[in-house]
Structures are given as C-alpha cells and as structure tokens.
Amino acid sequence: MAAILATLTPDCVVIESFGPIYCGHDWVARWVSTWLAEDGHVIDWTVRDLRSSPESETAEWTFHYTWRGEEKSFEGATIATLRDGKLSNLREYATTAALYNWRGEWNAFPMTVS
Incomplete structure (x- = not known):
C-alpha cells in the first residue's frame, strides 16, 4: 500500500474507467484494501507506450x-x-470491445464493459 501511495500526491484524484473517483490518499487506500480483500490480484499489467514530461x-x-x-x-x-x-x-x-481490423462492416458493439 505504501508503495502505491508514495506515487500519488496527498490530494490526488484517481478516476477509473468504469466510474469510481477516489479523492486523496485515504480513499485510494480504502479502494486498494477493499479490492485486495475481495480477492483482487494483478496477473499482468503490460505498459506498451509510456510518454512522460515533467x-x-x-x-x-x-x-x-x-x-x-x-x-x-x-x-x-x-x-x-x-x-x-x-x-x-x-x-x-x-477499450469497451475487442479490437478488429475494419473490412467494410462493423462488429456488434456491446453496451457494457466486461
């Protein structure tokens, strides 16, 4: 937990893609603790393109x-x-649907993220 919080300012705002907003260290800590308590495990997190500036x-x-x-x-x-x-x-x-090469027709678009 400390390693995660060390990367964030105390007044940080973290917005997840499916809606939740976590404001500040206390809420980020509660989110991470709850996720881990509900059997959350990262199997792999591959970053393909990282661009940084100050x-x-x-x-x-x-x-x-x-x-x-x-x-x-x-x-x-x-x-x-x-x-x-x-x-x-x-x-x-x-991404809300599987990626594919368009060939003149669109695949069905799901309305929920799995």
Whole structure:
C-alpha cells in the first residue's frame, strides 16, 4: 500500500474507467484494501507506450487480473498530471470491445464493459 501511495500526491484524484473517483490518499487506500480483500490480484499489467514530461504522463496498457474469482483483462490508456514528481490527477480509459481490423462492416458493439 505504501508503495502505491508514495506515487500519488496527498490530494490526488484517481478516476477509473468504469466510474469510481477516489479523492486523496485515504480513499485510494480504502479502494486498494477493499479490492485486495475481495480477492483482487494483478496477473499482468503490460505498459506498451509510456510518454512522460515533467508535468504529465500518458500510457497505453493491457491489464490482466482476477477479482471475486473471475479472471479478466482489458486494454486501456491513462492520462495523468504530475506535481512535484507525483501523480496528482489520473484518469483511466478502457477499450469497451475487442479490437478488429475494419473490412467494410462493423462488429456488434456491446453496451457494457466486461
């Protein structure tokens, strides 16, 4: 837990792709503790493209995990603002459907993220 909080400013804002917003160290700590208590495990988190400047970071990644007994993965991206070398505002975006090469017709678009 301490390692995660060390990367964030005390007044950080973390926005997950499916809606929750965690404001500050206390709420981030509660989120992580709850996720771990509900059998959350990161299997793999591969970052494919990380771009950094003194003020911001962006990344594309694939997140593979188990939670509540279900194994899942999704592709996503993060846009983050840095302050004093730490994340102060982080927003996550997730791909909502399997990627495919378009060949003149669209695949059905699911309305929920799995």
